[in-house]
Amino acid sequence: MMAPTTLPPVTSLQGADDNDIKSVLDVLFEPSQDLHLIAIPAIRNSAPFSSYSSLIEYVGGLLFQLAENPSTADSRAELHAILGSHPRLGEKKVDSAQSRAEQAHLNASGTSGDKEEEAARLKALNEEYEARFPGLRYVVFVNGRSRDVVMQNMRERIDRGDIFAEEREAIQAMIDIALDRAKKLQPAS
Numbered sequence: 001m002m003a004p005t006t007l008p009p010v011t012s013l014q015g016a017d018d019n020d021i022k023s024v025l026d027v028l029f030e031p032s033q034d035l036h037l038i039a040i041p042a043i044r045n046s047a048p049f050s051s052y053s054s055l056i057e058y059v060g061g062l063l064f065q066l067a068e069n070p071s072t073a074d075s076r077a078e079l080h081a082i083l084g085s086h087p088r089l090g091e092k093k094v095d096s097a098q099s100r101a102e103q104a105h106l107n108a109s110g111t112s113g114d115k116e117e118e119a120a121r122l123k124a125l126n127e128e129y130e131a132r133f134p135g136l137r138y139v140v141f142v143n144g145r146s147r148d149v150v151m152q153n154m155r156e157r158i159d160r161g162d163i164f165a166e167e168r169e170a171i172q173a174m175i176d177i178a179l180d181r182a183k184k185l186q187p188a189s
Contacts, residue, residue: 007185010049027185028056028178032085034078038062052182060175067167080135083170086177088137089150090122118147125154132158133166140169141176 013021021040029035039059049055066079129138138154157166 005185007052007182010052010055013043013055014046014048025059028052028181029059029082029174030085030087032082034081035059035085038066038078038082052186053179056175056178056182059178060171063171063174064168067164067171077135079167083139083167083174084135084137086137086139086174088126089140089142089154090119090126090147118151122147122151125151125158129154129158132161133163136163136166136170138170139173139177141173141180143176143180 007024007027008016008020013024018036018040021043022036025032025035025039039062042058042062043049043055046058049058063079063082066075066082126138130136138157140150140153142150157169
């Protein structure tokens with residue numbers, strides 16, 4: 001399914017079919033079957049949302065609940081699958097149009113040799129991060145920051161070595177990314 005260029009009115013989601021809700025969740029958070037399984041029933045059973053911000057914060061709250069109260073190993077795996085739905089920073093092939101646009105500037109500056117060296121460093125950091133935190137993928141709201149700043153953040157998070165802090169930071173990054181996407185994709189009033 002093609003990603004929408006605008007989001008439907010948030011008030012229409014509770015009555016929308018599952019595929020329409022999935023499409024919105026995929027655009028805001030990245031495609032994730034595990035997120036669909038958690039969020040769609042919760043959206044249907046909640047009070048109507050007044051804004052995309054309230055919807056995103058609500059879905060983020062569901063993710064924080066998974067992180068804070070993992071009832072089983074399955075819930076932790078479910079959380080990690082959702083967090084892992086974001087593409088790796090610096091990946092050559094990124095399916096999501098939103099992620100491609102968000103990461104574009106990471107590949108835009110510097111000379112060809114510098115870009116290749118930085119790409120190799122970023123690939124190595126991704127691998128080190130995923131080895132340090134099995135099941136997780138580094139997620140950050142890039143928000144125009146340079147590749148060097150992002151890689152420094154990744155290094156600090158690897159060195160901290162706290163998987164629970166990583167889960168919380170990744171959830172908050174997903175919320176921040178979704179809020180930014182919603183702001184860009186809402187139709188002009």
